[in-house]
Amino acid sequence: MSELEALVEALERGELSLEESFKAYEKGVKLAAQLKGVLDQGDQRILALTESMSGTDITGEVIQE
Amino acid sequence: MQSDWTLSVSQLNEYVRKSLAGDPMLQHIRVSGELSGVKRHFSGHIYFTLKDEAARVQCVMFRSAAQALAFAPADGMRVVVRGSAALYAATGAFQIYADAMERQGVGELYQRFEALKRRLSEEGLFDPALKREIPMLPRTIGVVTSRTGAVLRDIAQVARRRDPNVRILLAPASVQGAGAAEEIVRALALLNRQGEADVILCGRGGGSLEDLWPFNEEIVARAIRASRIPVISCVGHETDFTIADFAADLRAPTPSAAAELAVPVASALREQIDDMTARGARAIRGRLAFMRARLARLADSPALTMPRGRLIETRLNALAALTVRLARAQQRTTADVRRALDIQVTRLRAVPVRLVEGRRHRMDALTARLLTAGGGMTSRGRARLETLSRALEAVNPDAVLGRGYAVIRRGAEAVSSVSALNAGDLIDIRMRDGDARARVLDADKERR
Numbered sequence: 001m002s003e004l005e006a007l008v009e010a011l012e013r014g015e016l017s018l019e020e021s022f023k024a025y026e027k028g029v030k031l032a033a034q035l036k037g038v039l040d041q042g043d044q045r046i047l048a049l050t051e052s053m054s055g056t057d058i059t060g061e062v063i064q065e
Numbered sequence: 066m067q068s069d070w071t072l073s074v075s076q077l078n079e080y081v082r083k084s085l086a087g088d089p090m091l092q093h094i095r096v097s098g099e100l101s102g103v104k105r106h107f108s109g110h111i112y113f114t115l116k117d118e119a120a121r122v123q124c125v126m127f128r129s130a131a132q133a134l135a136f137a138p139a140d141g142m143r144v145v146v147r148g149s150a151a152l153y154a155a156t157g158a159f160q161i162y163a164d165a166m167e168r169q170g171v172g173e174l175y176q177r178f179e180a181l182k183r184r185l186s187e188e189g190l191f192d193p194a195l196k197r198e199i200p201m202l203p204r205t206i207g208v209v210t211s212r213t214g215a216v217l218r219d220i221a222q223v224a225r226r227r228d229p230n231v232r233i234l235l236a237p238a239s240v241q242g243a244g245a246a247e248e249i250v251r252a253l254a255l256l257n258r259q260g261e262a263d264v265i266l267c268g269r270g271g272g273s274l275e276d277l278w279p280f281n282e283e284i285v286a287r288a289i290r291a292s293r294i295p296v297i298s299c300v301g302h303e304t305d306f307t308i309a310d311f312a313a314d315l316r317a318p319t320p321s322a323a324a325e326l327a328v329p330v331a332s333a334l335r336e337q338i339d340d341m342t343a344r345g346a347r348a349i350r351g352r353l354a355f356m357r358a359r360l361a362r363l364a365d366s367p368a369l370t371m372p373r374g375r376l377i378e379t380r381l382n383a384l385a386a387l388t389v390r391l392a393r394a395q396q397r398t399t400a401d402v403r404r405a406l407d408i409q410v411t412r413l414r415a416v417p418v419r420l421v422e423g424r425r426h427r428m429d430a431l432t433a434r435l436l437t438a439g440g441g442m443t444s445r446g447r448a449r450l451e452t453l454s455r456a457l458e459a460v461n462p463d464a465v466l467g468r469g470y471a472v473i474r475r476g477a478e479a480v481s482s483v484s485a486l487n488a489g490d491l492i493d494i495r496m497r498d499g500d501a502r503a504r505v506l507d508a509d510k511e512r513r
Contacts, residue, residue: 001201001334008341011348014355021352028345032338038202039331042230046221048212049236049255 004031078154091150100142102273126163140274141175191311197295200263205232207262209252212237216320223324228331240269245279250288257293266323268299277301280309299323466497
């Protein structure tokens, strides 16, 4: 997120050459898509973790809301 | 001695109540202990628990006694209570009925709290440098709290509201009573082993110092500090501070606040990302426009266009100058000729006699000259010349003579007025084709 911010600010300051500007913009677009992808994936359940007796298995049990 | 008789609850309670009431030892007792769970009822009665390390007992102090108190009872205070102990038959509750209460030094639990806090602080366990950053965008949050109760529900509600997709993993643990501290420690370890949580929320709802005590235990503080995953503590109410709060990476006043600190609002983040994308696009477009403008300016600059322009301009200027000179030259020619003509015409008008004396050739020569001069002039100049020539012809003396007029001379002078003539004068008469001599008989001067 902060990387995206830094890219946009560099573009706005206009310090980059035309070639660099294009590269930065492309990178920014990719980052934005990645971030949004992260936001979109997820899980609506609540899982209660319990350990097996031996302590090696951890299972998640769905709790109903 | 076993009884087969089945009692009702009322009977049982009443029996015990009576038993206790009959014990003189219980009618006037002084008990020391630590206050816990002090609650002042709106009726004015105070309900509280008196406890030591191994046991506790419920107490009530009615309003009349409470009003007489010299201090405000609070959790953790060490006190001595005077009153009686009895069973309240309706509820089966054994409790102390307090008539009076005195303070006795600082509460032991608080002492222990202060001592531990000091020791761990000196050890550096609470050092701000050790605190980790809470991740900005957690995909999974771990929760250490009791499986039942409002804490998990509040956390889940707030988290889901801000980001519907955030995953919640619960590691359940008792949050009060004996063994709770160990359970909390195990729960923290479990979440760390499972490894998927990006942040852990650890806490419980409000309660007395005693209720919150597990979060003041040394093992809990160390487990929080040792957690690989950042921990946000949320124990009790706004004003409750436990050792777990000092050890955590971040303290939240309530479980809901903890969820707010942990989970960013997804929609706002999405907007921010979109906004930044738009800003980037605008910046790129601006840059392109700037470049294009620069290019255009360079193409139009004098450096590239000047030679051609200058040439044309120079030529235009030269052309203009020539035109002006030409025009002026033309004007000068016409004016000069006119002036010359005017001079000559005046002279001719003034002295007709000279012409009569035979200088016709001069006029001819002049006319010829004029005509020659006029040959190079504009048509207007020429027209003017024609007019002047005709005028000249009109005053030509020969033409006048030709029309029948005569020129009178007396001696050398031409005479144009009769006043100049007297009777007996000898005069010369020049006519078109010759001269005649005559003597004036008389001059009639009064005719006109």
